[in-house]
Amino acid sequence: MITEVKKILDNANKGNYAVGAFNTVNLEFTMAILEAAKEKNSPVIIQVTEKTMDYAGGRAIFGLIKTLVECYYPQIPVGIHLDHGKDFEVVQRALEIGFTSIMYDGSRKKYADNLMTTKKIAQFCHERGVNVQGELGNVPYLREIGSEEVNWDKYMTDPDQAEEFVRETGVDALAVAVGNAHDFAKERPEPDYERLGKINERLNMPLIMHGASDWEEEKVTEAVRRGINCFNVDTASRVAFVTSLGKTIDGNKSVSFDVRDHLGQAKSAITEMVKKKMDMFGSSGKIEKSE
Numbered sequence: 001m002i003t004e005v006k007k008i009l010d011n012a013n014k015g016n017y018a019v020g021a022f023n024t025v026n027l028e029f030t031m032a033i034l035e036a037a038k039e040k041n042s043p044v045i046i047q048v049t050e051k052t053m054d055y056a057g058g059r060a061i062f063g064l065i066k067t068l069v070e071c072y073y074p075q076i077p078v079g080i081h082l083d084h085g086k087d088f089e090v091v092q093r094a095l096e097i098g099f100t101s102i103m104y105d106g107s108r109k110k111y112a113d114n115l116m117t118t119k120k121i122a123q124f125c126h127e128r129g130v131n132v133q134g135e136l137g138n139v140p141y142l143r144e145i146g147s148e149e150v151n152w153d154k155y156m157t158d159p160d161q162a163e164e165f166v167r168e169t170g171v172d173a174l175a176v177a178v179g180n181a182h183d184f185a186k187e188r189p190e191p192d193y194e195r196l197g198k199i200n201e202r203l204n205m206p207l208i209m210h211g212a213s214d215w216e217e218e219k220v221t222e223a224v225r226r227g228i229n230c231f232n233v234d235t236a237s238r239v240a241f242v243t244s245l246g247k248t249i250d251g252n253k254s255v256s257f258d259v260r261d262h263l264g265q266a267k268s269a270i271t272e273m274v275k276k277k278m279d280m281f282g283s284s285g286k287i288e289k290s291e
Helices: 005-015 029-042 048-055 057-072 087-098 110-125 158-168 193-203 217-225 234-248 259-281
Strands: 021-023 043-049 078-085 100-104 131-136 173-176 205-208 227-234
Touching: 005 029, 005 078, 005 227, 021 029, 021 078, 021 217, 021 259, 029 043, 029 057, 029 110, 029 131, 029 234, 043 048, 043 057, 048 057, 048 078, 048 087, 048 193, 078 087, 087 100, 087 110, 087 227, 100 110, 110 158, 131 158, 158 193, 173 193, 173 227, 193 205, 193 217, 193 259, 217 227, 217 259, 227 234, 227 259, 234 259
Parallel strands: 021 043, 021 227, 043 078, 078 100, 100 131, 131 173, 173 205, 205 227
Antiparallel strands: none
């Protein structure tokens, strides 16, 4: 069933576990995520970026997710979310399509500008019954930091600012930076768990971790213990999908030309990855408790 993202996150916050927010780009990614959620009896968030809306068509990809959930997975609480909306126009476009949860990412702006714009967008969205996730601190991409050593102090979320930011903007959830990094960027040797704990103590609200696709169980467990209620997963899905395609499309004469064979196996690879993530996050088996 299509479920409010805020409800999914609030349940995770109350239950001291995390849910996965998995990016989709097409039919196979979406089906893989939903099948994993069904097998693991887990609530889940499926999210879409601006690039994916441009690639697949915003209304098309939103309609695909909604139709699959309603027709084939009605027992699974599924939230649909805009990931990394970078400006007001993108957020407005998402709302016109039907999204009821959005992330506005103003993390590259100066603090005052991020606060002001996030507050404006949160007010606009809340007036229309839409949940809002903000971001404070900076979760860098490989293209931004390269392979050089990083001064992580300038990237990480300040607990004092976080308290003010949430109070002033009224966001429903906050994405934080504690040494985590997007895609294949080199992360801080160890996340700043102490900083994360301080943020959690001051905010007592759902906290989101971006850029942790490759985190192993020990790091995930500690982050959840310190207050993380949602992990965004994108890179791990893409790696699973492309790796599977690379294995099945080997270029020899025996290769199958039935595209469904290759895409089906790639879909299964994502499903297996998502199931492992759900176990690590602690959301497996939580549907009855969340309803």
